[in-house]
Amino acid sequence: MADAALAAGTVRPVKYGSISRDRKWALRWSYFFLVLFVIFFLMPPVYMFITSIKSKAEIAAVTNPWWVYSPTLENYIELLSRNQYLIFFRNSAIVSVCVVAVTMLISVTAAFALARMKFWGSATLATGVFLTYLIPDTLLFIPLFKMFAWVRDTTGIELMNHWWTLIIIYPTLSVPFATWIMIGYFASIPKELDEAALIDGASWLQTLTKIFIPVALPGIIAATIFSFTVSWAQFLYPLAFTTSTDQLVLPVGIVTTLIKGDVFNWGEIMTGALLGAAPPLIIYAFLMDYYIAGLTAGATKG
Amino acid sequence: MAQVTLRKVVKKYDEVPAVRGVDLDIADKEFIVLVGPSGCGKSTTLRMIAGLEEITGGDIAIGGDVVNDVPPKDRDIAMVFQNYALYPHMNVYENMSFGLKLKRRPKDEIDRRVKQAAQILDITELLDRKPKQLSGGQRQRVAMGRAIVRDPKVFLFDEPLSNLDAKLRVQMRTEIKKVHQKVRTTTVYVTHDQVEAMTLADRVVVMNAGLIEQVGSPNDLYHSPATKFVAGFIGSPAMNFIPCKLEQAAGGLRVKLTDTLAFPVPADRTSRYTAHLNKPSLVLGLRPEHIMETRPHSEPNQHDFDQKIDVVEPMGMETLVYFAINGTDICGRVNPNAGAAEGRSMKLRADLNNMHLIDDTTGKVL
Numbered sequence: 001m002a003d004a005a006l007a008a009g010t011v012r013p014v015k016y017g018s019i020s021r022d023r024k025w026a027l028r029w030s031y032f033f034l035v036l037f038v039i040f041f042l043m044p045p046v047y048m049f050i051t052s053i054k055s056k057a058e059i060a061a062v063t064n065p066w067w068v069y070s071p072t073l074e075n076y077i078e079l080l081s082r083n084q085y086l087i088f089f090r091n092s093a094i095v096s097v098c099v100v101a102v103t104m105l106i107s108v109t110a111a112f113a114l115a116r117m118k119f120w121g122s123a124t125l126a127t128g129v130f131l132t133y134l135i136p137d138t139l140l141f142i143p144l145f146k147m148f149a150w151v152r153d154t155t156g157i158e159l160m161n162h163w164w165t166l167i168i169i170y171p172t173l174s175v176p177f178a179t180w181i182m183i184g185y186f187a188s189i190p191k192e193l194d195e196a197a198l199i200d201g202a203s204w205l206q207t208l209t210k211i212f213i214p215v216a217l218p219g220i221i222a223a224t225i226f227s228f229t230v231s232w233a234q235f236l237y238p239l240a241f242t243t244s245t246d247q248l249v250l251p252v253g254i255v256t257t258l259i260k261g262d263v264f265n266w267g268e269i270m271t272g273a274l275l276g277a278a279p280p281l282i283i284y285a286f287l288m289d290y291y292i293a294g295l296t297a298g299a300t301k302g
Numbered sequence: 303m304a305q306v307t308l309r310k311v312v313k314k315y316d317e318v319p320a321v322r323g324v325d326l327d328i329a330d331k332e333f334i335v336l337v338g339p340s341g342c343g344k345s346t347t348l349r350m351i352a353g354l355e356e357i358t359g360g361d362i363a364i365g366g367d368v369v370n371d372v373p374p375k376d377r378d379i380a381m382v383f384q385n386y387a388l389y390p391h392m393n394v395y396e397n398m399s400f401g402l403k404l405k406r407r408p409k410d411e412i413d414r415r416v417k418q419a420a421q422i423l424d425i426t427e428l429l430d431r432k433p434k435q436l437s438g439g440q441r442q443r444v445a446m447g448r449a450i451v452r453d454p455k456v457f458l459f460d461e462p463l464s465n466l467d468a469k470l471r472v473q474m475r476t477e478i479k480k481v482h483q484k485v486r487t488t489t490v491y492v493t494h495d496q497v498e499a500m501t502l503a504d505r506v507v508v509m510n511a512g513l514i515e516q517v518g519s520p521n522d523l524y525h526s527p528a529t530k531f532v533a534g535f536i537g538s539p540a541m542n543f544i545p546c547k548l549e550q551a552a553g554g555l556r557v558k559l560t561d562t563l564a565f566p567v568p569a570d571r572t573s574r575y576t577a578h579l580n581k582p583s584l585v586l587g588l589r590p591e592h593i594m595e596t597r598p599h600s601e602p603n604q605h606d607f608d609q610k611i612d613v614v615e616p617m618g619m620e621t622l623v624y625f626a627i628n629g630t631d632i633c634g635r636v637n638p639n640a641g642a643a644e645g646r647s648m649k650l651r652a653d654l655n656n657m658h659l660i661d662d663t664t665g666k667v668l
Contacts, residue, residue, distance in 0.1 A: 200400050215391055
């Protein structure tokens with residue numbers, strides 16, 4: 001009797017596949033838009049690459065701009081054999097590495113203090129740090145010019161037209177944002193972890209270096225990538241504060257030396273820009289592996 | 303020697319008191335459990351002993367030295383947290399040796415102590431795993447291992463079993479007791495679970511609203527609670543509280559529950575209770591196990607009464623019966639074979655030998 005009821009219960013119309021059909025359509029749409037994005041974002045670099053392996057004559061000729069008929073490396077050779085470009089590259093590299101170092105040193109320690117050491121005004125300060133990031137950088141030109149003039153008048157140190165001045169200026173952009181990212185990461189580390197370290201006998205500095213920095217590594221890498229990108233791609237500041245050819249960084253150098261009057265040296269501009277884009281790309285590719293979150297998994301109840 | 307002494311310890315957060323004057327003497331090697339509902343100040347008290355919270359007033363001494371302004375690392379304590387707080391980027395060995403490394407102990411000593419602690423806790427084969435590769439119970443063991451390795455004067459446990467599932471919790475409870483028997487260190491353990499408190503403690507400290515309600519051995523608290531709060535908090539199902547009147551009757555006193563239901567008070571309590579005759583707001587406290595089915599054999603001070611049962615909960619080894627007297631819900635524990643049925647009347651027996659008389663205005667057990 002019971003068996004019969006059970007058997008009758010299983011015979012019912014089953015509708016298969018409504019969820020998988022939904023999923024299929026969702027996938028189709030995602031692919032459609034992803035392909036659209038890829039085309040949209042890859043078109044400029046592809047065009048840069050195509051132009052960079054064309055000869056001057058071919059660039060000027062009226063042919064299909066998306067095709068190379070006689071590929072050549074002459075732009076690369078010319079650019080890399082010219083000392084100027086290598087100086088731009090060196091300036092950019094030193095500036096960016098130094099800015100990353102300065103930024104991380106300031107923002108990690110500042111974020112640790114703001115996130116963990118409860119002191120009078122710490123919450124206000126944390127908000128203040130973020131607010132400074134909201135000020136458009138172009139508004140800072142005139143105050144910075146004024147400050148540099150004051151420094152020159154009082155100490156005799158000339159800050160204008162030196163590539164190393166940029167190491168002082170860029171952190172005004174990178175530190176607030178990096179600090180903000182790090183405050184968020186540090187705040188997500190459970191309080192018990194530093195209490196355990198405190199009981200284990202760690203000082204604040206040891207808690208930071210031995211516990212917080214390793215645990216917040218994904219956040220630190222995010223902040224590092226950010227500050228590197230900010231300083232590598234910065235255009236307006238170096239344009240305003242450096243003028244001599246040997247003091248220029250890559251983005252400004254390419255534009256000021258390869259565009260002469262109304263002559264656009266397109267082949268070399270594209271080559272220079274492409275080579276300039278390589279370092280961030282390589283850094284991203286290496287650090288992406290570390291980007292995977294979940295380092296904190298298992299610290300507390302998982 | 304590591305006795306812990308708390309003298310009039312007060313903690314206020316912006317004038318809001320969390321702990322309102324706690325006095326406690328913890329003997330060397332004693333296992334003390336602080337228990338109470340959430341927000342009673344038990345965790346705050348523990349954290350003040352650890353040095354993670356500053357004390358607003360009073361004194362805390364560990365091993366005879368006042369440690370009010372001593373930082374946690376110099377108090378020679380070890381703490382096990384509710385969420386384990388293992389360092390996620392270190393393996394078990396590194397987690398356990400972190401404290402010793404910071405103290406710059408020689409490598410072979412660190413190695414010996416870590417291995418020894420790992421052996422006590424049976425985690426030797428886990429030493430090179432990362433915390434995220436461990437189960438909850440294993441993580442809890444590692445957290446305990448980290449504490450044992452440091453060979454501290456005092457162990458502090460902050461609700462260490464709350465994150466485990468019920469079965470594992472019972473298992474780890476026994477484990478903690480075993481470890482304490484092996485390591486013999488003064489231990490302060492905080493929990494909101496009265497069963498944990500009863501099973502683990504040498505002495506239980508029941509806290510409520512920032513104050514200690516009662517300190518005593520588990521049996522003391524169970525059989526002679528000092529206040530209504532302790533009486534109701536310790537024991538499961540909780541003690542029944544039935545409003546009553548204390549009256550003079552022929553040959554002694556009696557507690558009158560309703561116009562038709564009254565029980566004579568055991569003769570040995572007459573002198574103790576006489577002062578409270580006819581007091582308003584008296585409450586009779588009677589544990590569920592002292593309300594049972596009627597039996598052929600009767601001992602002194604046990605009294606039978608008829609009662610309509612509202613709800614029956616079979617538990618296997620016993621059956622809980624619920625009924626109401628004057629609108630107060632009451633629980634009794636009867637034999638599963640006693641024939642309790644919902645909606646039917648049943649002959650129950652109250653064992654007044656274990657009664658408590660409580661003054662509801664002061665909350666004191668008389």
